[in-house]
Amino acid sequence: MAxxxxxxxxxxxxxxxxxxxxxxxxxxxxxxxxxxxxxxRPGAIHRGxxxxxxxxxxxxxxxxxxxxxxxxSFAHIISFVRAVEDAASIPVPPRAKYIRTxxxxxxxxxxxxxxxxxxxxxxxxxxxxxxGMLLREKVMDVLEAMTGNRVNYGVGTIGGVRRDITPQVAxxxxxxxxxYKREFSYFYNAVTEDPIVKARMRNVGVLSEKDAVRxxxxxxxxxxxxxxxxxxxxxxxxxYEDLNVEPIVPQDYFGNAQGDVFDRFFVRVMxxxxxxxxxxxxxxxxxxxxxxHEPKPAKLLNLLKTADGVGQSSIEAPRGDDTHVIKxxxxxxxxxxxxxxxxxxxxxxxxxxxxxxxxxADAPLIINSIDPCISCMERMxxxxxxxxxxxxxxxxxxxxxxxKTRRLMHR
Amino acid sequence: xxxxxxxxxxxQFFKKPFTNLFPLAHIPDHLLAVLKRxxxxxxxxxxxxxxxEGFRGRIAYDKDKCIGCRLCVxxxxxxxxxxxxxxxxxxxxxxRCCFCAQCTEICPVQCLSMSNEFLLASYNRKEQVVxxxx
Numbered sequence: 001m002a003x004x005x006x007x008x009x010x011x012x013x014x015x016x017x018x019x020x021x022x023x024x025x026x027x028x029x030x031x032x033x034x035x036x037x038x039x040x041r042p043g044a045i046h047r048g049x050x051x052x053x054x055x056x057x058x059x060x061x062x063x064x065x066x067x068x069x070x071x072x073s074f075a076h077i078i079s080f081v082r083a084v085e086d087a088a089s090i091p092v093p094p095r096a097k098y099i100r101t102x103x104x105x106x107x108x109x110x111x112x113x114x115x116x117x118x119x120x121x122x123x124x125x126x127x128x129x130x131x132g133m134l135l136r137e138k139v140m141d142v143l144e145a146m147t148g149n150r151v152n153y154g155v156g157t158i159g160g161v162r163r164d165i166t167p168q169v170a171x172x173x174x175x176x177x178x179x180y181k182r183e184f185s186y187f188y189n190a191v192t193e194d195p196i197v198k199a200r201m202r203n204v205g206v207l208s209e210k211d212a213v214r215x216x217x218x219x220x221x222x223x224x225x226x227x228x229x230x231x232x233x234x235x236x237x238x239x240y241e242d243l244n245v246e247p248i249v250p251q252d253y254f255g256n257a258q259g260d261v262f263d264r265f266f267v268r269v270m271x272x273x274x275x276x277x278x279x280x281x282x283x284x285x286x287x288x289x290x291x292x293h294e295p296k297p298a299k300l301l302n303l304l305k306t307a308d309g310v311g312q313s314s315i316e317a318p319r320g321d322d323t324h325v326i327k328x329x330x331x332x333x334x335x336x337x338x339x340x341x342x343x344x345x346x347x348x349x350x351x352x353x354x355x356x357x358x359x360x361a362d363a364p365l366i367i368n369s370i371d372p373c374i375s376c377m378e379r380m381x382x383x384x385x386x387x388x389x390x391x392x393x394x395x396x397x398x399x400x401x402x403x404k405t406r407r408l409m410h411r
Numbered sequence: 412x413x414x415x416x417x418x419x420x421x422x423q424f425f426k427k428p429f430t431n432l433f434p435l436a437h438i439p440d441h442l443l444a445v446l447k448r449x450x451x452x453x454x455x456x457x458x459x460x461x462x463x464e465g466f467r468g469r470i471a472y473d474k475d476k477c478i479g480c481r482l483c484v485x486x487x488x489x490x491x492x493x494x495x496x497x498x499x500x501x502x503x504x505x506x507r508c509c510f511c512a513q514c515t516e517i518c519p520v521q522c523l524s525m526s527n528e529f530l531l532a533s534y535n536r537k538e539q540v541v542x543x544x545x
Contacts, residue, residue: 056488063488063511127420137429148465154511162516163465190416297517298482 008036013363015044020367021118022374026351030360038355040348045375053338058084058158058304058328059297061335065324066152068340069376071114074107075317076340076376077156079324082237084158087311087328088304090294094239094287096160101239102173102282103146103153103161104315105275109180110139111318112268112275113187115371119265120191122365123200131187135180142176145169158300159293165286173283177276188269201262205354205366208259215350218343219320220271221370223249224264226257231316243281248274261369268371305333319343319371342376433459462527467510469528470503474543476522477501483514483523505531506539 014025023044029037049068053061065080066073078100085092092100117132140150146169147153155163165173191197207217212225222229230247232240248270250257257263294300308330314323320343327336347370354366434456439445448454462468479499484492491507492514494500503514503523515523533539 057485059486059513060488063509063513067509127416131416131419144463148463148467149510154467168464186415186419190414193414297486297513298519301486 007031011360013367017364020364022372024367024372024374026355026363026367028355028360028363033359033361035355035358035360035363038352040351042348042374042377047375050338050340053335055334057301057333058326058335059301061338062156062158063154065340066154066156068342069373070151071111071373072107072317072319072322072376073152074103074156075315075322076324076342078104078238079313079315079317079322080326080338081156081158082313082315083311083324083326084304084307084328085311086313087309087326088158088307090159090303092159092238092293093290095164095289096291096293097238098282098286099161099163099165099291100156101243102165102279103143103155104238105278105282106139106143106146106173108275108318109272110136110143111371112272113139113184115368116187116191116265116268119261119365119368120197122368123197125191125194125197128187128191128197131190135184135187138176138179142169142172145172157292157297158304160291162292164291170283170286173279177280180272180276184272192266192269198262200362200365201265202260203258204261204362205358205369206258206260207350207354209257211350211353212259215353216346217320217350217370218346219316219318220264220267221320221347221350223247224257224267225259226251231314231321235314237313237315239282242285243278245274245278261365264369301333304328306330317343319373319376320347340376342373344370344373344377348372348377431457431460433457459530462529466527466529467512467525469505469526469531470508470514470541471524471526472501472503472541472543473522473524474500476520477543478520478522480519482517482519486513486517488513500543502543503541504539505541506536 008029008031011028011030012025013028014020015023025041025044027039027041028035049064053064056064062077062080065076068076084090113132113136117129117136120126120132121129143153144150146165147155147163155161207221207225209226212222212227217225217227218229226249228247228249230245231237232245233247236243236245248267250263250266253266253270294303307328310325310327312323312325314321316322322343323341325339327338329336351367351370354369355363358366435445435454436457445454449456477500479494479501481494481501483501484494488511489507489509491504491509492501493504495502510525512525515521515525531539
């Protein structure tokens, strides 16, 4: 290909690609090996979940919310039930709050170790990938012992949790924390001390602090750019109110934050250690008491039927802020409307910045570096009567969006 | 590069594989032929990993106990439970079930429960319907 002639070629990555875990298309404009521009085209995995919620009552929607994402399923549930609790003013017993926190942190550990392993796999470090998978098995076992499932735990409910921490599970959690404190450093050292890994990740996909603010990056992506953003720290929820969670930023360890793929890797690995600490603290301070505000689901449904209003909740999912907004109407059993903003949607905006002047070979690594969850993100697809899909312009989308709000206001 | 991970990798060569080879160690050429030989006792199947405590498998339904209150129909997220008006009983479509156990929790007479059965794939859709004992 011609280099430096100002002539560019377009290369698509995706919608289905070995370097990607989920379907999304990145159209790369390349000049030789250098990426000049990129256009991200989502739309391959839209499922209409928000629409489906409108013919279900809040208890049914819990399981729908769980299926938005396979990895951060519990984060989505908690965000959803917190929004419902906000709308219906349902209190949560303290023990349930602690159990929720423990589960959220277990999920964060499993998500981050999976991501770290897959990142190694993306650039061909397969032994580290396999070691990551081996390490992840321990936290999956604990989740299985606690909830009966490995993914989609199905233990969250409005006003509490459905499964208690038995002494047996407490023992398993304690053993897991010890195991990770002992074994996780092998993985961390193997990856961070390897010169090839450093060469592949340092100064690749840089997102500066200024750009991270401008493009509203969230979660570990923003923290790797040096921003102290963490909802567990800035607006604590559940048991985080009693704990002191500090956001992990690379400048505390290296002196400065470069905002590259290595920093994102580092932030996630350090967050695994932070999560272990939080779990330990929660296990020590686990209060006694009931785990549900209303143990009878039939009564809970009647209680929710009397609720009226809009509830909102933002929590720190493994990938960033996960926001759910819900409207419940009095005397109406079903959810009136429900809106989800998953963290990937905010992070995907900064992809074009990260891609600028990088090589094509780094593209899958950069795409993976924000830990994208495409199924979380896809909320918008327009299909016309003939069945072909079109891309709506910004003005059109705003108009449609406002029309919908107006329609719902009149209901 | 020499590090701790290298030793872990080398150790793996001498360890038994962690994976439970269920149901057979190798994929057979003809699955149905193997299943026939299993019946006659020529071949033995590897047992699956035991299910954890609190596992949610195929729903078990005690039809006699059921009072037909329809609460489970109301709470099922997957519309897997249909109500039989003439009998005032229900039937559960396991192929639609998402195994959340919300119906067993809401049932006022505890006629629904989650069993440990998890090998549910079949060619026959009628096998996927739980109609209860009789």
